[in-house]
Each structure stands twice: as structure tokens, then as C-alpha cells.
Amino acid sequence: MAKKNKVDGISLAIVILNIAIVAVLILLVVLIYLYMTGKLEPADVANMDQPKEAASIVTTVITTDTVETETEPEEETAETTTETEPEETEPSEEETEESTLTAIESDSYDESFFANDYFIGDSIYTGLINYGYFPESQVFAQVGLNPDSALTKEEGGYTAVSKAEAMQPKRIFIMLGSNGLAYLGNTHMADQMKVLVEQLREVCPDSYIYVVSIPPVTKEHDAEGQETMVMVNGYNKLLKSMCEEAGVVYLDLCSKLEDNTGYFSEAYAEADGLHFLGTAYKRMLSFFQRSIEL
Amino acid sequence: MKKKILFAMLTAVLAVTAASCGGNTPASTTKASEAPASTADTAAAEPASDAAAADITKAVLDEVPINSAFEKKKESLPDYFDGLDVDAIEDFSYYICASGAYPDEIAVFRFKTSDNADSAVKAVVDRLAYQKETYETYTPDEMYKIDGAVIQQSGNWVYYLVTSDNEKAESIVKGFLG
Numbered sequence: 001m002a003k004k005n006k007v008d009g010i011s012l013a014i015v016i017l018n019i020a021i022v023a024v025l026i027l028l029v030v031l032i033y034l035y036m037t038g039k040l041e042p043a044d045v046a047n048m049d050q051p052k053e054a055a056s057i058v059t060t061v062i063t064t065d066t067v068e069t070e071t072e073p074e075e076e077t078a079e080t081t082t083e084t085e086p087e088e089t090e091p092s093e094e095e096t097e098e099s100t101l102t103a104i105e106s107d108s109y110d111e112s113f114f115a116n117d118y119f120i121g122d123s124i125y126t127g128l129i130n131y132g133y134f135p136e137s138q139v140f141a142q143v144g145l146n147p148d149s150a151l152t153k154e155e156g157g158y159t160a161v162s163k164a165e166a167m168q169p170k171r172i173f174i175m176l177g178s179n180g181l182a183y184l185g186n187t188h189m190a191d192q193m194k195v196l197v198e199q200l201r202e203v204c205p206d207s208y209i210y211v212v213s214i215p216p217v218t219k220e221h222d223a224e225g226q227e228t229m230v231m232v233n234g235y236n237k238l239l240k241s242m243c244e245e246a247g248v249v250y251l252d253l254c255s256k257l258e259d260n261t262g263y264f265s266e267a268y269a270e271a272d273g274l275h276f277l278g279t280a281y282k283r284m285l286s287f288f289q290r291s292i293e294l
Numbered sequence: 295m296k297k298k299i300l301f302a303m304l305t306a307v308l309a310v311t312a313a314s315c316g317g318n319t320p321a322s323t324t325k326a327s328e329a330p331a332s333t334a335d336t337a338a339a340e341p342a343s344d345a346a347a348a349d350i351t352k353a354v355l356d357e358v359p360i361n362s363a364f365e366k367k368k369e370s371l372p373d374y375f376d377g378l379d380v381d382a383i384e385d386f387s388y389y390i391c392a393s394g395a396y397p398d399e400i401a402v403f404r405f406k407t408s409d410n411a412d413s414a415v416k417a418v419v420d421r422l423a424y425q426k427e428t429y430e431t432y433t434p435d436e437m438y439k440i441d442g443a444v445i446q447q448s449g450n451w452v453y454y455l456v457t458s459d460n461e462k463a464e465s466i467v468k469g470f471l472g
Contacts, residue, residue, distance in 0.1 A: 123395065127394050130366075136373050144428070277362060
């Protein structure tokens, strides 16, 4: 008899437990309903701020892309190069200004677009080979290379210029200067870039030459003081002036890799705050292609 | 405020429900860092002849990570190891720090013969010399990785380690190769 009472007690407990579970489920359904109808805002919960930030980034992408596609690029001037291809245009002044508003955009690009192109750069451009974006034959890149040493350093028996001469590429992209910021002086580096451009133009008269801004640095890297955003922006400004004087196209990659605080976006920056993650190369190539095709 | 309390209650109820549903069943996933046995210990049980180069490098990377680690394909090996006879390679795995920021790299080769392995050592030594020349003025802080680099031949195998903890990396490789 006592055993039966005990069993009844357990049964009652199970029934109560079931009722409790059903109550919890009903409560859950009500909460979901309130949330779905907007009567319950997730922002009320302190730990749910992150998704809201992500949503605002998506909004920025749409907005900035719209701004760019609405801009009419100017045609490349006769002074710039002797090229005749109508689709190749130089980004206008306005376009360059507006590009500084953008941070995160499309990362798509067409591999075949760059099939006959040549890249000159420092350790950042070694990533083009390391990640397999391009074969060694299309890249002259060395760790520590700067506008000074790019005139003389050799790799595989070639200098940057003699390799270009042998290749006769359709386009040449040069990105140099990050290494000299701390000790070479911005004016000297910009002058040396001009020498490099002139040498390349002499041996590759049919190639389009694009001078690329040096990339930003992260806030943490900036704080270390060796390379700062003040230095980066100062050098890029000189580089842009040099391009205008020399009649070559300046590509403002720097602004494309910045976050909304003006530093190198962590989405693209290696842990040292200076080099590229794999994602940054896609971003860069996409930007190059879009800038040229527009 | 009421909404906060409501959400807190819901979270608590869900947590309790989830915990009770789990009962005494152990968690199905365990973080690598929480694994009781080290990778090297596990590997030691494997015969050297059966070890795959990719398993060895993966085990090293699990314990001694490389920033922007990227595995290179066979056709690109001559770009990094000048004079290496790729046709003599039976199996290999080679990771580099693709961003170019750091000198880290891990290579494990199994050659057809021990003579092939013997010949390949020179290409690996040359690679290390190149890295040393490249990085000694560029990132002196990283030179400890190169100065303590490991190049070792073991029968048909050759391994090359430039990492933040070369000693640990080598002990993991030895766990596979003996």
C-alpha cells in the first residue's frame, strides 16, 4: 500500500513537471511572437549590441557602392599614356575623393583581367605569390623593398625594371613606400617613385602604369610609432602629386582598406597591423579592376 | 527593464532545460587545447612509414600556429626551394606565412629514396639562408625563429621548421617519425 502511494506521488510529480514544461514552451512562443512583431527589442539586452553593428556595416556597403557607380569617371588624358583602349579610364579627382568614403566593398574580380599584368612591391606583394594569386613571373616583390632599393635590387637575375622590359605587360601596378616611412623620408621616396615610373615608361612604352597608395596601418601599429597614419597619409599625398606631374594613374587603395576610424580595418590586416590578410588581396584586385573598367 | 527581466528569465529557463536535457552525457566536442593527450603522444603510436606529411604539418600547426598559414602546391616548390627535385618527392606538406609578415614555415617531405632526401637537404639549407638574409634586417624580433630553425633528415624524410616554438614543433614531428 505504501509502495502504491509512493508510485502515485511520482506520477503526480511527472504530471507537474510536464505542465511546467508546457508552460515554459508557451512562454517561449509568446516571447518569440513579441520579438517577431517588434514589441520586444533585442537591443534591450546589453549583450546583443554586436549584431546591430554588423547590420550598420551592411548598410554602408550598399550606400557606398551606390555612390561609386553613380560617379562618371573622366577619360584618361592623352598626356597620361599613349594607350588607345577606350575602356581604360583614369579615375577622376571626384572619384578619388569619393573613394575615401568607402571602407568595405565587393571583393570579386576576374582573374583573366590581370593575365598580362605585372606587380612591383614589397613583402605585401610577396603575398600575391604566396597565396597563389599570381605566378612569380608576374610579380617582382621582396621583403623590405622600398622606392630606393626597387631601382637596383635583383631577383632571379632581374631588377624590377628589367623584368618589366622582358615581360612587356599590359599594366604595371606599383605599391612601394611602407618600408621607407620610418627612415627614408616621404619626399625622397616620392622622388624615387617618379624615377622608377620614368624608367618603366621608357622600357615599356605600351604599358599602362598605375601607382598604388601604400596601405593604412592599424590603430595598434600606429601607436607603436614606427609607421603611423600621419606618415602614411603624408606619403600618399606626395605620391598622388607625383602621379599628377608624371601623368600616371594614382589608385587610392588606402581608403579602401580603412575602417570607419581611419585605420587599417581588422578585416584585412595581418596581426602585425601592416601586412595583408588573404581577404585584402581580393579587395585590392577588385578595386583595381573596378577602377580601371569604370 | 521588464523586457530585460523577461529575457533573463527566458535565458535562465533555456539554460536549465538544456542542462537537464544533456543529463550525464559528456560534451561531444572538445577544444584541441583541452584534449588530454598531446598530438605528439597520439602520433607516436603511428608507424613512421604510414604517416602522411599533411598529418604531420597539421599536428604541428595545431600546437604551434603560424599566422596566415597557407599550404603550397607541388608546382610552386621550386620557387621556394631552389634546386629541389620535385619528381623525387613521394609526399610532402609545406606551409608558409603567406602574408609575408613573418618568416614562419613548416615543410615535411618524404622522398622516394634516402639518397633523394640527402640531396634535398641542400635546397632546404639554401632556403633557410635566404630567409635569414631577408628577415635579419627586416624584422630582427623574429630572428629567433630562424636562428633556432630545424632542418632534419630521417631516412626518406626531411623536415624543416621555422616557428615560434621550434623545440615543440620538432618534438611533434619526432612523434610521427621517431
